[in-house]
Amino acid sequence: MLTRRHFIATGLALAASPTAVLGHAGLPHTSRASMSARNVEIRPDVDVDTIHIFPEYFSLYHVRAPGFAREYHIAVGDQGRNLGGDTVIRRKEEWPSWTPTANMIRREPETYTKYAGGMPGGPDNPLGARAMYLYRGGRDTMYRIHGTPQPWTIGTAVSSGCIRLTNDDVSELYPNVKLGTRVTSYL
Numbered sequence: 001m002l003t004r005r006h007f008i009a010t011g012l013a014l015a016a017s018p019t020a021v022l023g024h025a026g027l028p029h030t031s032r033a034s035m036s037a038r039n040v041e042i043r044p045d046v047d048v049d050t051i052h053i054f055p056e057y058f059s060l061y062h063v064r065a066p067g068f069a070r071e072y073h074i075a076v077g078d079q080g081r082n083l084g085g086d087t088v089i090r091r092k093e094e095w096p097s098w099t100p101t102a103n104m105i106r107r108e109p110e111t112y113t114k115y116a117g118g119m120p121g122g123p124d125n126p127l128g129a130r131a132m133y134l135y136r137g138g139r140d141t142m143y144r145i146h147g148t149p150q151p152w153t154i155g156t157a158v159s160s161g162c163i164r165l166t167n168d169d170v171s172e173l174y175p176n177v178k179l180g181t182r183v184t185s186y187l
Contacts, residue, residue, distance in 0.1 A: 035073040077161030084187035091133040095121030
C-alpha cells in the first residue's frame with residue numbers, strides 16, 4: 001500500500017507545479033519510524049536515472065524505473081542555503097574528506113575555522129559514508145548529496161545547504177547513481 005498520493009499523469013498537472021512531477025500531496029511523516037527509505041509509485045513520464053529533491057518535504061527520489069522511485073528522507077540547509085534547479089553528479093567518493101567552504105568559515109568561524117585545512121574521511125566526518133558532488137555548467141556548486149554521522153538531523157533544516165541522508169541510506173543510493181545523473185531540486 002502506498003503512503004503517498006500521486007497526481008494524475010497529464011501535461012496540465014506537470015505544468016502546474018514542480019511538485020506535480022512526483023505527486024507530493026503534503027508532508028506524509030508523523031514519526032522517525034515513518035521516514036525509512038521506501039519504493040513509491042510516481043508519474044510514469046519522469047525520466048529514469050534522475051534524482052528529484054523536495055527540500056520542503058525533506059524528500060529525495062531516485063527514479064529507478066518508469067513510474068517507480070526509491071524515496072529517501074533527508075536533512076536540508078537552513079532557509080536560504082538550499083540549491084535549486086538542475087545540477088549533474090560529476091564526482092562520487094566513498095568516505096570523502098571534507099573542508100568547509102569560505103562562506104561557512106566566514107558565517108560561523110567558531111565552528112569551522114579549526115577545519116579550514118580539511119578533515120579526512122571517516123565515521124565522524126560531516127560528509128558521512130558517501131558523497132555525490134553536484135555541478136552546474138561544468139562548475140562545482142559546492143553542494144553535495146551525502147551521508148551524515150548525525151542521523152537525528154534527518155527531517156530538519158539544519159545544514160549549510162547540502163542534502164544529507166543517513167549513512168545507511170546514502171550507502172544504498174550511491175551504487176545506483178551514475179556519473180552524469182541529473183538532479184533537480186524544487187525550492
